Amino acid sequence: LFAGQDGWIHQLEEQKVTEIGALGGFSLGSRPKLVKRFAKALGKNESLKKLCLDNCDLRDAGVSYIAKALLRNDTLDCLSLCNNSIKVKGASHLAKLLKDNKTLRNVSLNSNNLRDSEIEYFAAGLRVNDTLRILYLNHNHIGDTGTADLADSLAFNHGLVELHLRGNNIGKIGAQYISDALKANKNLGMLDLGGNNIGDTGAESLATALLFNQSLWKLNIDWNNLSDKGIVGFSTALESNKTLTDLRTWGNDFNEFGDPGMYQHVIERLLKRNKETKEKQFREALNSEESATWNRSRLMFVGQGKAGKTATVRSLLGQPFVADWDSTIGADISEVKSTREKGEWRKDSLNSESDPVSSYFAARIMLGMGKPKLHVLREQIGSEEKKYVQKTNKTKTTYEKQDKKYVREARLDKNTGSSSRNKVAKDSNTMMNSPGGRKNEVVQEYDENLLLNARNDADALILSLWDFGGQKVFYAMHHLFLTKHGVYLLVFDMREILNLRTRNAAMKYMSFWLSSIRLHAPLSPILLVGTFLDRIDSEGDLREINNILREKMKSSAAQIINCDSEDLVFFPVDNEKGFGIIELRLKIEEVARNGSLFNEQVSMRFINFLDELLSAKYRENEQKPFLTLPVVKKMASKVGINNSATLLMALEFFHECGMLIHLTATQALTNMIILKPQWLIDALSKVIRDVDNVQHVHDIDEFANVGLKADLDMVSENALASRDFLEYVWEKEHVDFLIDLMRHTMLLSEWNFQRNFGKEKLFLIPSLLRDKKTFKGENAFMKNKPSCIFDFSTGFLPIGVFERLICLVVGHSVICRKKQIQIDYNSELMEPKLYLNFGSIEFEPGLILNILRRDSDIHDLQQIVLVVEDISRSAEGFVVVQAMLQKLNNDVMGTGLVWDILFESPGDKEEQVLSYDEAKKQSISPWFDQDKNFNSRSDSVEILNADIDNFLESL
Numbered sequence: 001l002f003a004g005q006d007g008w009i010h011q012l013e014e015q016k017v018t019e020i021g022a023l024g025g026f027s028l029g030s031r032p033k034l035v036k037r038f039a040k041a042l043g044k045n046e047s048l049k050k051l052c053l054d055n056c057d058l059r060d061a062g063v064s065y066i067a068k069a070l071l072r073n074d075t076l077d078c079l080s081l082c083n084n085s086i087k088v089k090g091a092s093h094l095a096k097l098l099k100d101n102k103t104l105r106n107v108s109l110n111s112n113n114l115r116d117s118e119i120e121y122f123a124a125g126l127r128v129n130d131t132l133r134i135l136y137l138n139h140n141h142i143g144d145t146g147t148a149d150l151a152d153s154l155a156f157n158h159g160l161v162e163l164h165l166r167g168n169n170i171g172k173i174g175a176q177y178i179s180d181a182l183k184a185n186k187n188l189g190m191l192d193l194g195g196n197n198i199g200d201t202g203a204e205s206l207a208t209a210l211l212f213n214q215s216l217w218k219l220n221i222d223w224n225n226l227s228d229k230g231i232v233g234f235s236t237a238l239e240s241n242k243t244l245t246d247l248r249t250w251g252n253d254f255n256e257f258g259d260p261g262m263y264q265h266v267i268e269r270l271l272k273r274n275k276e277t278k279e280k281q282f283r284e285a286l287n288s289e290e291s292a293t294w295n296r297s298r299l300m301f302v303g304q305g306k307a308g309k310t311a312t313v314r315s316l317l318g319q320p321f322v323a324d325w326d327s328t329i330g331a332d333i334s335e336v337k338s339t340r341e342k343g344e345w346r347k348d349s350l351n352s353e354s355d356p357v358s359s360y361f362a363a364r365i366m367l368g369m370g371k372p373k374l375h376v377l378r379e380q381i382g383s384e385e386k387k388y389v390q391k392t393n394k395t396k397t398t399y400e401k402q403d404k405k406y407v408r409e410a411r412l413d414k415n416t417g418s419s420s421r422n423k424v425a426k427d428s429n430t431m432m433n434s435p436g437g438r439k440n441e442v443v444q445e446y447d448e449n450l451l452l453n454a455r456n457d458a459d460a461l462i463l464s465l466w467d468f469g470g471q472k473v474f475y476a477m478h479h480l481f482l483t484k485h486g487v488y489l490l491v492f493d494m495r496e497i498l499n500l501r502t503r504n505a506a507m508k509y510m511s512f513w514l515s516s517i518r519l520h521a522p523l524s525p526i527l528l529v530g531t532f533l534d535r536i537d538s539e540g541d542l543r544e545i546n547n548i549l550r551e552k553m554k555s556s557a558a559q560i561i562n563c564d565s566e567d568l569v570f571f572p573v574d575n576e577k578g579f580g581i582i583e584l585r586l587k588i589e590e591v592a593r594n595g596s597l598f599n600e601q602v603s604m605r606f607i608n609f610l611d612e613l614l615s616a617k618y619r620e621n622e623q624k625p626f627l628t629l630p631v632v633k634k635m636a637s638k639v640g641i642n643n644s645a646t647l648l649m650a651l652e653f654f655h656e657c658g659m660l661i662h663l664t665a666t667q668a669l670t671n672m673i674i675l676k677p678q679w680l681i682d683a684l685s686k687v688i689r690d691v692d693n694v695q696h697v698h699d700i701d702e703f704a705n706v707g708l709k710a711d712l713d714m715v716s717e718n719a720l721a722s723r724d725f726l727e728y729v730w731e732k733e734h735v736d737f738l739i740d741l742m743r744h745t746m747l748l749s750e751w752n753f754q755r756n757f758g759k760e761k762l763f764l765i766p767s768l769l770r771d772k773k774t775f776k777g778e779n780a781f782m783k784n785k786p787s788c789i790f791d792f793s794t795g796f797l798p799i800g801v802f803e804r805l806i807c808l809v810v811g812h813s814v815i816c817r818k819k820q821i822q823i824d825y826n827s828e829l830m831e832p833k834l835y836l837n838f839g840s841i842e843f844e845p846g847l848i849l850n851i852l853r854r855d856s857d858i859h860d861l862q863q864i865v866l867v868v869e870d871i872s873r874s875a876e877g878f879v880v881v882q883a884m885l886q887k888l889n890n891d892v893m894g895t896g897l898v899w900d901i902l903f904e905s906p907g908d909k910e911e912q913v914l915s916y917d918e919a920k921k922q923s924i925s926p927w928f929d930q931d932k933n934f935n936s937r938s939d940s941v942e943i944l945n946a947d948i949d950n951f952l953e954s955l
Contacts, residue, residue: 021052021080028056035062042076043069046319054082054108063090067097070104074318074346080108082136091118098125098132102318103346108136110164116146123149130159131346138166138192147174154181160188161452166220167195175202179209182216189452192220194248200230207233210241215455217243217448223251228263235263238270245275245448278366282446285362286608291601292361292370296462297592298486298658302478302516304509305470308531309491311575313467316585317345321576328469330685331481333658333678338461338589345585348462357614359444361607363454370601440638442608461593464658471690475516476767476800479892480663480745481677482520483656485597487527487588490514494530494572497545507552514556515796519896525591526559528570533579542572561591597657606650608639613660617675625676626737632673665891668744668947672737683738686729687721688747688767703728719768719834720751723761739763744948746804746888749811752818753831764810766803769836786926787904788866788878789913790885795898797862801888802853805864806834808884809841809849812952816844840869843880847873851881874926880955883943887951890944903927 028035035058042048058066063086070076086094086109097104114122119142126132142150147170154160170178175198182188198206203226206219231249238244247267301309310328311321317336337348364370468478490513496506510528517526528549536542546568553560553569563571565583573580592598612635616627627635636647648664651673655662661674674680689697703712711725727735742748742765751762810832817829830842837853848869854861864885868877882901889897901916903924920928943954 019050020048021050028053028058028062030057032061035065039065039069042066043072044320045073046075048073048076050078051076052078052080053084054080056084058084058086058090060085060087060090064093067093070097071100072320073101074103076103078106079104082108082110082112084112086112086114086118088118088121091121095121095125098122098129102131104132106134107132110136110138110140112140114140114142114146116143116149119146120149123153126150126160127153127156129157132159134162134164135160136164137168138164140168142168142170142174144171144174144177148177151177151181154178154188155184157185158187161449162190162192163188164192165196166192170196170198170202172197172199172202172205174198176205179205182206182209183212185213186215187452187455189215189448190218191216193224194220194222194251196224198224198226200227203230204233207237210234210237210244213241214243215452217452218246218248219244220248221252222248226252231263231267235266235270238267238274242274242277245271245278247271278448278451279446281366282359282362282450283441283443285365286358286442286444286604288365288604290365291603292364293598294600294602294657295370295460295598296464296657297595297597298464298483298656299466299489299588299592300482300486301465301467301489301491302513303470303491304493304496304506305472307470307491307493307496308575309467309470312489312491312529312531312573312584313465315573315575315578315581316465316588317347323576327471328467329689330469330474330477330681332467333681334465334467336463336465337457338463338585345463356444356611358442358604358607358611359447359450360454361602361604362444363450365604367451367454369454369458440640442639461589461598463588463592466658469685472799473688473690473767474685475512475798476803477681477684477688477747478516479520479798479800480661481658481681482516483658484521484894485524485595485656486521486658487525487591487595488517488521489527489529489588490517491529491531492570493532494541494545495532495535497530497548498536498541503548507548510549511552512799514553516798517559518556519796519798520894522559522896524559525561525595526556527561527584527587527591528553529584530570530572531575533572533574534576536572542566542568546570561587563587600653602653605640606653609636609641609650610654610659612636612638613654613673613675625674625679625734627673627675629671629673663745663891666744666945666947668740669891672741680741683730683734684742684747687715687726687742687765698729714762715765715768717770719765719770720762721748721765723763726763743811745892746807746948749807750814751810752814753829764807764834766806766834767800769803769834784906785867786871786874786906788874788881788927789902789904790864790866790881791900791902792862792864792897793860794900797853797855797864797899798893798897801885801893801897802837802851802864804888804892805851805881805884806839806841808887808952809839809843809851809881810834811948812880812955813841813843815952820845843877846870847876849877849881868926871926875929878927883955887944 028038042051053066056062058081063081063084066081067090070079084090091114094109098107109122114137119137119140123146126135137150142165147165147168150163150165151174154163170193174196175193178191178193182191193206198221203221203224206221210216226249230252234247301313303309305327310325310332313332313334314321314325317334335348336345338345466481468474468481490510492506492510496502514526517524530545536545550557550569560569562569563583566572571580571584571587573584575581613627613632616635617625632651633644633647636642636650641647641650648670651660651662652664654660658677661677661680663669663672698712700709700712703709706728708725708728711722711728714720714722715725723735726739730738739748742763743750747767748763748765751764813829813832820829829845830840830848832839832841834841837855838851840848840850843849850867850869852865852867854863854865864881866877866881868874885897885899889895903914903916903919905912905914905924914922914924918924923929943951946954
């Protein structure tokens with residue numbers, strides 16, 4: 001850290017340091033300019049987690065600067081300011097810090113000569129703080145008066161777990177104050193009063209408090225001038241107290257009254273009893289079939305590029321506004337925790353083996369927390385939200401019939417009171433407990449803090465935030481990550497709605513996203529968030545926006561959550577000044593806490609399985625961000641999940657929560673379990689990029705330096721990626737896996753036509769076909785030719801469907817070309833002609849398919865049109881394109897796409913359009929010629945569920 005005297009500050013300014021802990025003896029008090037610079041950097045820093053400024057002679061002025069800066073910092077977790085001569089002014093600023101800062105968990109203020117006058121301020125801040133967990137105040141001069149102030153704050157504080165008051169000249173009166181506080185406090189687990197002077201009277205008061213307190217597990221009263229008389233009360237209190245497991249009494253004089261050995265033995269026996277009882281309860285909970293509420297949900301931020309999605313996420317997290325923030329590439333994932341429904345979020349994450357989720361979950365079960373709620377919804381939910389719930393109940397049966405997979409709702413089984421998933425898990429117990437199927441005992445280390453943390457976080461809500469990039473090029477891949485459950489936030493720029501020149505485009509984007517959400521999550525709540533409130537001139541403008549949205553969004557009204565306070569269908573916010581953010585946070589929490597994910601009853605066995613997955617995810621010696629299904633099956637069997645249906649159900653649940661990616665449309669996809677969703681998003685986004693966005697485009701000079709400029713040009717101009725290009729952007733890591741995954745999700749297909757015959761492999765990425773290559777020859781294309789129209793106008797044709805259809809057609813053409821070359825080396829299939837909205841592809845020798853995407857805002861058209869070059873083979877073309885649409889609907893779109901089939905025939909005067917049923921009934925040529933009836937099993941369930949290669953072969 002010392003690259004020069006102030007090198008550590010430079011590191012802080014550059015966001016390159018997470019911990020500063022080597023400044024002891026470096027005097028800052030005599031360098032006020034340096035302190036100010038440091039404080040300024042600290043206020044803006046978003047990387048620092050731990051800061052130690054012990055013995056730095058900060059004094060009041062320096063501490064004040066630091067405390068003010070930390071009011072703006074939302075990442076610091078641990079702060080140590082020991083031995084800095086803090087007086088009243090510094091203490092008052094620290095008190096304000098405790099009131100307002102929501103990230104500090106550990107604060108050390110040892111040896112600062114703090115007296116009751118300073119503690120009075122500090123205690124006032126502690127009284128309202130719920131995030132601080134550990135506080136060190138050792139070796140100050142707090143005395144009984146200062147202890148009274150601290151004790152008063154403890155009676156109201158709901159977060160502090162450890163309090164260290166060693167060597168503070170606390171006497172029996174101070175001990176009485178502490179004892180009274182312990183009778184009311186339900187969170188403090190460790191109290192250190194060593195090196196004081198509480199005497200026998202003070203000890204007796206503390207022993208009495210143990211008759212009421214059920215949270216304290218460790219009490220240190222060593223070196224407190226106690227006799228055996230003072231220790232007697234603990235032997236009596238522990239007969240009824242079942243929580244204290246550690247009582248330290250070293251350095252006291254136990255020789256004045258009777259035989260202390262008897263009391264000591266009793267105390268040791270009772271402490272041991274308490275500890276063994278808790279450890280046994282913990283093991284039983286850890287290996288039980290019990291369940292508790294999940295207490296997690298998922299937020300998905302979607303919307304047009306530059307609408308302010310990332311700025312809204314940052315505002316919700318309490319981070320400062322940055323005007324020129326780079327637009328999101330692909331998607332960004334983060335996690336936050338909120339406690340006690342106060343709308344204050346702090347970053348959080350699931351850790352590895354050092355912090356097992358199963359241990360925390362077992363602690364909740366020990367405490368009887370997370371029991372099923374009979375009434376999921378609260379009375380204060382807004383009227384629109386109630387409407388949404390009513391619709392949910394009405395449509396639930398229909399929805400379940402349509403969905404072939406397990407539909408996850410937070411509904412309770414009428415007989416058992418357990419959720420559907422938990423019931424299935426319990427139904428598999430017979431297999432799990434049968435000979436040869438018995439699970440191994442799950443072993444985790446018991447820690448008293450587990451119970452304390454579980455109690456402190458009783459109302460905690462963990463939110464997984466997914467900020468999706470708004471550029472169109474990313475939409476095709478977003479379908480892989482949008483799930484049925486969670487809360488969607490559709491962010492839009494209110495200025496775009498008011499401006500007549502941009503209104504239609506803005507509304508088209510909003511309609512697209514609302515339709516996408518309905519496609520993937522027809523029952524999930526949606527919050528519309530309008531940004532740039534500071535640029536809206538009047539209340540009348542807000543009402544105009546509201547009227548426009550209310551009229552245009554009728555089809556999604558049942559899912560949209562209203563802003564009740566403003567009587568709006570959307571939430572207006574100003575991300576720069578923070579207006580509207582608190583209300584938005586509170587509404588998000590309200591909706592999330594009443595949602596199916598949060599209230600889902602999850603079995604302990606599922607959580608043990610999750611720990612196994614997280615252990616693999618964070619294992620240092622294994623860099624694989626994915627696992628195969630056979631490996632995961634072995635991990636599941638270790639915790640007693642030997643039933644394949646239960647395993648797939650667990651993986652589906654964690655996929656819905658955004659904790660992993662597990663696609664199940666085909667066996668090949670089912671075999672891939674992505675443990676790191678952000679890794680997959682980042683990998684895909686290195687290939688699928690907005691080449692017209694300066695922030696997203698690859699560095700031309702960088703590619704030229706490694707000899708890949710021509711490869712980069714080919715990607716940009718023709719949407720063709722070489723193997724060398726892919727290996728470079730993916731840094732030669734997991735290249736085959738990523739190519740295979742993109743093939744199976746129809747984001748990529750092989751390309752082996754004339755231009756690269758005999759050379760390295762090329763891959764087509766249809767999402768990268770450029771706007772400038774839009775096909776405009778529709779009249780010539782359609783002229784005097786019969787056409788088949790797949791009409792999505794009554795539903796929705798998402799971006800990514802046409803591109804995937806092109807992928808499939810090209811993929812089959814590649815297979816046919818390989819076969820043709822084996823028969824006749826000189827035989828060639830026509831190289832496909834591809835545009836953003838059109839493809840002319842020789843599907844098989846002589847079978848050329850012309851496929852056009854036709855959109856019209858004026859006529860509200862969303863269609864895919866097929867014209868077969870050889871009219872006599874039209875029936876073949878129709879069958880295979882229909883099968884491909886069914887395949888991609890099944891594999892990627894969750895079977896949510898709906899389309900009508902029309903047949904259009906050229907006539908002398910006007911074109912004739914018939915429905916599928918009418919055309920078939922009349923045997924309309926060339927689609928249903930009786931003498932050329934083309935039968936295929938390519939749309940059978942067996943083929944639709946086949947892997948991509950088998951499906952293409954079947955065509």
